[in-house]
Structure formats: structure tokens, C-alpha cells
Amino acid sequence: MTVSALTRPGERDRLVVKFSEVDWLFVLVLCLIAGAGALMLFSIAGSSWDPWAAQHVGRFTFCLVLMLALAMIDIRVWFALAYPIYGIGVLLLIAVEAVGDVRLGAQRWLSIGSFSFQPSEVMKLGIVLALARLYHGVSAERARLSWWLLIPALMIAVPVGLVAHQPDLGTAMLILLTGVAIVVMAGLSWKIIGAGVAAFLAIVPPFVLFVMHDYQRQRVLTFLDPESDPSGSGYHILQSMIALGSGGLLGKGYGLGSQSQLNFLPEKQTDFIFATLAEEFGFVGCISILILYAAAIFMALRTSYLSHSHFGRLAAAGVTATFTLYVLINGAMVMGLAPVVGVPMPMLSYGGTVMLTVMIGFGLVQSVRVHRYAEVTSGKGSFV
Template identity: 65%
Template structure:
């Protein structure tokens, strides 16, 4: 019998006991990935802490404290915040589209300018969506989650932010929102027949959507994926340079700070979208495999934490958080390898970016909270409002 099982329920609420229940393996792996990210940002800046590495390290340090603080929160507070947070974030996304506060950056109107700060609501929408879906499924039966007309509600909860974010246009964030929502419906027990029908519908819709529903530059990115050499100095440039960086690293890499693609600035967005290409160039196959191994370990540990939660809300919320983290890793990895179009999805904790790091760290705060309070039970229905 474990020590946690011998601990009386009242004692589990004491702070020292909560701290002892944290999964420090998970915390350590997150620190390792963030350290590698800081080191790579120092490298791509030509051996300088500015303009990226110092900010990256400071942000992670502050958010690490916030993450540990969130881990101390009882799941009932996450449960209570689910619907209000989803509503506020959806309002922010609508404000981008329908008010002058929407701010254009990188060719997409996906920032909200509040005067004293600029935020990217689509990043935080992923967090709100996970919590809202977990709360909805917590209050419904397994049969309703498997197949019922009530599934139109979570489908709509996913579709509305997906369509609004895609319209900005921010195809990368929209893709993460859609895939994360689909993963939660799968974890909740969605019927395999519905999954197969949805997959078939997606395959049927993608070609006409690419041809008629995308902007020209987005369509070029998708079509260039199959033949980047067709436009090597235009739409295919990013993928070609990334492949060169990946291949030139070989087994052991060129050495820290010696990557020609990043140091000579051939590699585009080397501090964000293509930071993993720099890892592969400077540390080779073994170095990039080591980073991916850390990601895989993080995902497996987090899934184990989700499986141990006693409440349905805790299981689904933790599984949903790790789902969007895994989507980040898979999409960015496929993107830099030329297996997916360039859609602006960062590699979590490795790439430079405050909004994405904040969302990831908040998500792991919830996952660790699920670990600390894994014996917590939440009532069915909407009694906690």
C-alpha cells in the first residue's frame, strides 16, 4: 500500500503533503525541455542572451512558480471556472473579429490589443475548451458520450472557436483546437462508428476546402508540401531550408552554435516554428531524438496521471491538456520534416513565444493538480457553480 493511500483525507489538504504528491519527474522533464529551448535560442542569436534566450528563461521561471501554485488548487475550482473561462475567451475571439481591438500580426488578425497588453486569445481558447468539454462530459452518462443527440452541444463548443480562429486566418491554432476537441470526445468514449464517419467526412471535405476555402497563400503552403522544389525561393523556401538543416546535422550534429542554416539566417523563423530544425542541425539525430524522448516521456507520465484520477472531470481535463500538448509536438515535428504544411504551430517550451508557453504551463498546472488531488470526487450535474 502506498504512502498516499495511508494518508487521511484531511491531511491530504495540508500544503507540505500536497507538495510531496507532485510528480517531480514531470516537473524535471519540463525544465529540461525549457533549458534546451533557452540554449538553442542563445545559439540562434549568435551567442547572445538577447533578444530571445533571456526572455524565454525568465518567462519559464515565473510560469514554473505559477504552475506549481495552480497544482495546489482543488479540482472544484477548475470545475467552477470551466464554463465562465470558455465564455470569456470566446468573447475575446469575437472581439478580434468584430471590434477595432483586433490586431494584425504575421498576416493574421489574431491578436487582441487591450492597450496595456496584447494577447492571443486563440492560444488560451485551447485551455478553456478542454475545461468546458471536461465539465460537460462529467455531467453526462457514458451512453450519452458514446452516441446521443446531446453530442451536438460539445460539437458546437468545438466548432464555434474553430471556425472563428480559422477565419482570422490562423490555421495552425484552428487545427490544434479541432484536434484537441476531437481527442477529448474520443477519450470520453465516442462511438467508433461516429469516429469512422467523421474521419471519412474530413477526408471528403479537405480537398474542396483547400481549393475553395483557403486564402491563396495558405493553399500554396499546402500544395507546396508535395513539391517544394516547384517554388524554391517562394512558398517552398521554408520546407527546403528546414530539410537541409535536418539532413546536414547527421548523427552527431555540427556542434553547438555551428549550425550554418540558423547562424547564417537561411532558416526562417529559427526562434519559433523551426527551432527543432536547429536542434537537429547542431546536435544531429541523437540530439533531436533525445528531445523527442523527453516529449514522449512527458506525454506518457501525464496520461498515467489522467488515468489515476477518481473524478471523470479530472481524467478528461488532464487527458485533454496532454492532447493539445501532443498535437503541438506532432504538428510542429511533421511541419519541420516536410510532412505537414507550415501552419505556425510552435514546439512547446522549445520555441520562443509567451502566449504558447503560458498556455502549456497552465495546462500542466491542471495536470499536476489532478495528480495531487487524484482522490478528489466531484458531484454530477451542475451543483458546483
């Protein structure tokens, strides 16, 4: 498909042409990751599709169709909706503070009739779109070092503060790191990056001591010394590391993992499913699934590189950063290299909310790929 064919209005707007521009190898990689998740959920349920595997497959099928539908949306529509999505996300987070549901000591959900959702998931996409639009058309000098940087800093700080207050430290950290990643990729000066890292390291001790809730502080202390309370707060990490280590090179075999099958491993279907995979398929199984994740990240970043608009590049890179952070944080958490913060392994773990958020983000990435030659104005989102 030539550039001229893609840029002719009569050709570009045809649905069949747009579908041909979807990265189908990327779609295959996502299917393989979700398929591996279904196999693991089938195994830990005692070779049964209920209660997790069947729902996992159904949710992924729906999300995949949704991703392909979103890929057909012109990138300039995403550009026009960037600020409204961010604004709606902030308003929903404020609504959580006022009328949100309290569950397990946390106020994170909004309910509309029988339907409930976490507005913080909206912000994971909203922060990417808003910052990508903000930096679209900004000069390299302003993006590198300027008092103007207070604007993106405030845009990141508002949702991070609201989410952290719920409290949901894991999601707040994801939004913060995603926002910082976009600002860095937009061309932030290395001097500012160095100063920011130094300030972060200086803030961490007083934050842990005086700002964190008691249970959050206990997670950090448990991370530093999990054996101090092996049957209490350190139980999750210790059981996870036992599962990881016992898998060896090739694993114990499908359906033969003692830690997961005998329910020693907590949250085996969600946060710690990677430990389940390691126990049953060993080092080889872990490396195989990590290669699939690395392939998905590489292809999404390649899409970012191919975009002709700065908005498209930053939007695709921002979504990829969020996905990468999911993988890195969950992997580090399972291996005892980070505190337990409730971040699942995307598309491998059971759960519809994170899968929906990730696949909507990948719908944006594929929209950037399909419409990579589209010209995006820096005005009010008008179409060229």
C-alpha cells in the same frame, strides 16, 4: 503517502502535503526541455543570451512558478470555472472580430492599453475544461452514440470557426483536434469515428480549393511540391530539410550549424528551432529531445489514469492531447510532412504565449494529480 492521509481534510489542505504530491520528475523533464531550448537560443544568437535565451529562461521560470501555484488549486474549483472560462473565451473571440488588432493581414489580437494578447490561447484551455465538465457524469451510452453529441460538436465548432476566420488555421486545427480527442476518449462509437474520418477526407479538397485564403492554399501546394518555388514559398521547408539532413548522426557541433548561424534557416528561434537542434546535434540530439517529450506525455497521461473523477481524467488527457499535437504538428512541419502552419515546438521554441498556455495546462494536470482522490459532483460544481 496513503489514501487515508490524503483524504483526511486536515491533511489534504496543508500546503506542504500538496507540494509533496506534485510529480517532481515531470517538473524535471519540463526543465530539461526548456533548458535545451535555452541552449539552442544561446547558440543561434552567436553565443549570446540576448535577444532570446535570457528571456526564454525568465519566462519559463515565471511559468513554472505559476504552474506549481495552479497545482495547489482544488480540482473542484477548475470544475466550477470550466463553463465560465469557455464562455469568456468565446466572447473574447467575438470581440476580436469586432475590435481586434490587425497585424500582418490577420485579426487575432486584443489590446488593453499597452498589453495585447490572443484570445485563441484562452480557448485552448477553455475547450478542454468545458468538454471535460460536459462529459462528467454522462452515461457511457450517451457518450458513445446519441443525438446529444450535437452539443459537444457545436461547442467545438464555434471557437474553431471564429479562430479560422481570423485567420489562424494552425490554432483552429489545434482546438479542433483537441476537442475531437476528448470526445473520442470519452467513449465515442468507432462507427462515428470512421464516418467522421471519411467525411473529413471528403471535405478537405473543396475546403482547400474554395474556402482557404490564397496564402493558405499556397502553403498546401508548397507542401506537396516545395521545389516548385525554392526561393519563394518553398524556401522554409527546403532550408529546414537541408538543416535536418546535414546534421547526420551526431550533428555539426554546438554553435556550428551553417543553416542557422548564417541565417539561411527562417524563424530559426521559433517554428524551426527543431531543425536547428538537428543540424547541431544530429539524429542523436533529435531522439534525445523527443524522448523527453514522450516522457512528459506519458507522465501526464498517467496522471489522467490516476484521477478518481471523470472530469479529472478528461481534463488531464485533454491538456496532454494539446501538448502532443504541438509536438507532432511542429515535428511534421519541420520534416516536410505537413504544411507550414506556424505551430511552435512547446518550451523549446522562443515565445511566451505558447509557453504560458502549455504551463497553465500543466498546472491543471498537476492539480488533477494532487487532488486525484477528490470527489467531484456532477451538479453545479459544488464541493463535497
